[in-house]
Amino acid sequence: MALQPTPDQKIDRQTTTPFLLRLYYRSNGFHSPNEFSTVPPPSWLQQSSLQIYTWPSCTLAELTTLLTTALPSLLPSPSVGTRIGYRLVFPDTRSVPASGGSDAPGRWLSKELGSVILGHGDDYDQENDPAALGRMDGDAQKTLADARFVIGDYISCAVFPPLADGSVAPLPPATPAIRGTPGRGGPPRGENGRPSRSGRGGDRAFGPMGVPHGEWRRGERVPEYARSGRGGGGGERERGGGRNRPY
CATH class of the missing domain: 3.10.20.550 (ASAP complex, SAP18 subunit)
Incomplete structure (x- = not known):
């Protein structure tokens, strides 16, 4: 939503x-x-x-x-x-x-x-x-x-303001997108700012900072995943994996 x-x-x-x-x-x-x-x-x-x-x-x-x-x-x-x-x-x-x-x-x-x-x-x-x-x-x-x-x-x-000849001034170049964290390389990131599922290191629904993995857009509520307990099934995993969408 x-x-x-x-x-x-x-x-x-x-x-x-x-x-x-x-x-x-x-x-x-x-x-x-x-x-x-x-x-x-x-x-x-x-x-x-x-x-x-x-x-x-x-x-x-x-x-x-x-x-x-x-x-x-x-x-x-x-x-x-x-x-x-x-x-x-x-x-x-x-x-x-x-x-x-x-x-x-x-x-x-x-x-x-x-x-x-x-x-x-x-x-x-x-x-x-x-x-x-x-x-x-x-x-x-x-x-x-x-x-x-x-x-x-x-x-x-x-x-x-208009240029000296009366023509419309162009916009300056857009700020380049920032990739990874400062001074380091990083895994591909989805538009929510978290690493995409293509990275290694597990497939938990929620990362260590409490921000869910997966393909959710900024400005939308995060996907609701049921967390499975240790040794127990029944937790619904994120499916499809889809492509990362740019912001």
Whole structure:
């Protein structure tokens, strides 16, 4: 059972309680995931953020409207052709301190959500035209649920003004995926951050840190396996083994 609705599931915003989302913003570049390793984030980082109450059906267009309404100074003048990129920032469940202690800072990862381009593609004079700002191209209709957002994740956004020739600025390269643990090789990992079943070392349903093995997606409840006692059968093993799916 998913912890957030599927992309095609309707949400009644009149009866569904919204959750608190913290949106971090920066001009001409994204925040590094490493900046979020302290929980809660330091005050200097929180100063460049907005607190938004919203729902999993919130679109990038809605986030853009909230951001530009609250902080119009983030936009250049004219603002048409400005690209606002979004990334999901979330804790790395693979990051377990070597000492086993809980005081070491955790590691955070980022994932591309998409970008929105303001008022691009119209032929008339659009300088600071409110109607033009309402026209958004790109991934404007992508929702948090589409990205498998989990309550507690952060959203990082970056504002990229048009280039000198008026063209839309490209997004910077995505942050490369981190494989294994720092400084070491590691077995292939499923999208839940735990080693996949292709590794050696047993086939227990639950690993030593209490995170189940198997093919479950981040943002979903873990599979319910019956644990078998010593010397006794009857415990249902995970079947199929399927392929690892990328996050």
